[in-house]
Amino acid sequence: MSPDPSRPRAPLSCEVAVVGGGPVGMLLAAELAHHGVAVTVIERNERTLDVPKAGTLHARTAQSLRRRGYLEGPEPTTALLDSENADGFHFAGLPGLTITGPAVEGEPIVGRAQGDLERLFERVALERGATVLRGHRVTALHGGGDGTGPGLTIEACGSGAPPRTLTAAYVIGADGARSLVREAAGVTSEEHAPHTQAVLGLVDLDAPFRAPAGWTPTERGWTVIGPNPYGPSRVAAFDFGGPHPDRRTPLTLEELRATVSRIAGRDIPMRNARFLDRFSDYSRLTHTYRAGRVLLAGDAAHVHFPVGGQGLNLGIQDAVNLAWKLALHLRGWPSPWLLDSYTAERRPPAARTIANTRAQLALMTPGATHDPLRELFTRLLRLPDVSRHLGDMISDQDVQLPRTADQSPLTGLFLPNLPLSVERRPTSVARLLRPGRLLLLVLDQGTEEALRKALAPWDEVVDVVPATSEARLPLRAALLRPDGYLAWVDDGNGAGAAGLEATLDTYLGRRT
Ligand SMILES: Cc1cc2nc3c(=O)[nH]c(=O)nc-3n(C[C@H](O)[C@H](O)[C@H](O)COP(=O)(O)OP(=O)(O)OC[C@H]3O[C@@H](n4cnc5c(N)ncnc54)[C@H](O)[C@@H]3O)c2cc1C
Missing domain, CATH: 3.50.50.60 (FAD/NAD(P)-binding domain)
Structure with missing residues (x-):
């Protein structure tokens, strides 16, 4: 019943x-x-x-999901340690941005709907x-x-x-x-009020080979079209003529076609909408x-x-x-x-x-007022330092979590997926993080006894792993968080076991 x-x-x-x-x-x-x-x-x-929305996992997200076991990645080897992988991306629709990431992490950009x-x-x-x-x-x-x-x-x-x-x-x-x-x-x-309106659809294009592919600037805005001759194409247009008076008004196929065609400056015929939506730059x-x-x-x-x-x-x-x-x-x-x-x-x-x-x-x-700025930026994107700065920013690889002045400068950084050896068996940082627990990685075994003593009040939630690494690492031991960031680092200059104890006191406190 x-x-x-x-x-x-x-x-x-x-x-x-x-x-x-x-x-x-x-x-x-x-x-x-x-x-x-x-x-x-x-x-x-x-x-x-x-929905035809997110399809790009950037490097730090992919790295995090690999550590948590949701994505497969390469097994890191010593040979990969000093090399990087690179993927082409764009900045503000301008081509030429390169997003790089450590080769031990796999590809910096992963496509996933x-x-x-x-x-x-x-x-x-x-x-x-x-x-x-x-x-x-x-x-x-x-x-x-x-x-x-x-x-x-x-x-x-x-x-x-x-x-x-x-x-x-x-x-x-x-x-x-x-x-x-x-x-x-x-x-x-x-909040920031919107200035721009955007339309998005998943439609069949009548002439996919004639549609402007990719990010295309025009005098009225941008079209962003992924023509697919074998099925539905993702079609979007950004209109800089001001926000839509009511963002909740449903988008129709006719409006999508009219807007995309107006921004493109020629008719872009389309039919069979599977998805239609509008969005804005409201933040x-x-x-x-x-x-x-x-x-x-x-x-x-x-x-x-x-x-x-x-x-x-x-x-x-x-x-x-x-x-x-x-x-x-x-x-x-x-x-x-x-x-x-x-x-x-x-x-x-x-x-x-x-x-x-x-x-x-x-x-x-x-418009012409911004063309010189775009030309300048296109040239800047070819400079490796600029590309790295913007690439690391978009992919969140430059994130460093807050740390106090007395902590190692490495604290708060994300530890790359180093190949490690534990009890003579090969493993990696990502593999050791799979259980999702706090992890004390001991690379200088001379420090192990003092560290174990220091973490005694928390030993049920911290795994201690003595390991060796062929990487040239500026650390003797490190406390890794389940999300892969370094909570505490012994780089030989700090308070050693006392610093570990202070960190765990801050992170967890003591159970009475
Ligand atoms: C055109 C477009 C392209 C995008 N491309 C990218 C991209 O390439 N990469 C990227 O990282 N991001 C992209 N994004 C952003 C991305 O889509 C969002 O950031 C993402 O969907 C956020 O996920 P969420 O789970 O926080 O929220 P949502 O995906 O919005 O999920 C919220 C869920 O909550 C449910 N819900 C809401 N209210 C209630 C309620 N009262 N009771 C019960 N359930 C409720 C909804 O049904 C929904 O399932 C894009 C966005 C747009 C618009």
Whole structure:
């Protein structure tokens, strides 16, 4: 007998409720479930929608996902240590940017549709025991604002299903740009009003070989077309004539064709729209990623113009930054750092991405006034230092997490995927990080005894791995975080075991 849709069902309860099962929400669920957290995702869509949006994983995201086991990568060898891989990219639609990354990490750019990622993360989340409540829209969130109360209550309704109430100790809003969780928690944002409107469609082009391919500037804006003679083509146009009066007005095939044709300066005939959407350069960055027991991740915390393919990359890195910290917090480690550091570490990269997308859009301003600037930039992009600076910025490879003045300058950096030997067996940094635990890598065995002693209060959550490496490493030992960043480094100049103890005190505190 099917349940009576008008009768509320018994409340569900979990440790963490994730509102929104897009790619970021599903990854959070998979990661939290990996750490044994009872997690429920509430997603309004019955199934993954294959939207033609994110398709680019940049280097740091790919590196992070390889460490967490979601992407395959090469086995690093000593021969690869000093070489780099390079992929061509663009900056503000201008060709010539090269994104490089250590060869031990694999390709710097990985093509992966966001729908495929969402499916992968959801499958893993379910395998690990997460609950996924699809077809349910969250309509309200109560309680938990100051972090001291007992928990939060979520109300959700489903089409044809009875309303549901869910209680959780923590709620993560991964519910996208128009986040209900963000609004309900009263989180405010820094915003930039839109100046540009953009249209996007997945359509059949009547003459795919005659359509302008790639990023094409015109006197009125830009067309961005990926002509596909064998199926649907991704077609977009950026119109710099001002924002659309109502962004929520549905885009029609006729409007897409008219806009693309107007910007291109000639008719671009198309039919059979599978997907139509409009977007703008409106940007938002929340002032905090946490309000008491409510946390925000992905587009719920940051949105910007999608030039450079960076939005989902930020969200994925939010998830890998947050999940292990929240899990340790829920297992009783008392340090406030575990939750406070999330905003401190993840907001600055988002602020920088918003700034770089705004800079790119300014550079894309059509017309003769900006042509010399574009020509200058095109020449600058050929300079290796400029290309590296911009490439590292877009791919987040230059991120260094906050560190204190007394810590090694390596602290907060991401440790490359070095080939290592443990008990004479070959392994790698990425492989050792698969369990998702804090990892004390001991490369100078003379330091091991003192380090083991120093971490005794935390030995149940820190794995100690004595290893050897043929890489010329300026470190004797290092504490690696589950997300691959260096929490503490003994480079021979610092406080040694006392520094490790101080770091673990800050990160975890002591259980009484
Ligand atoms: C044209 C375009 C191209 C892009 N290209 C790239 C790219 O190449 N690379 C890149 O990194 N990024 C790109 N992005 C950005 C990327 O698409 C987003 O950053 C990404 O979708 C964010 O993922 P998310 O999980 O945070 O949010 P979303 O994908 O928006 O997922 C949020 C989920 O929450 C659900 N939800 C919302 N409200 C509720 C509710 N009340 N109850 C229950 N469920 C709810 C939604 O149904 C949705 O499934 C692009 C964006 C656009 C517009």
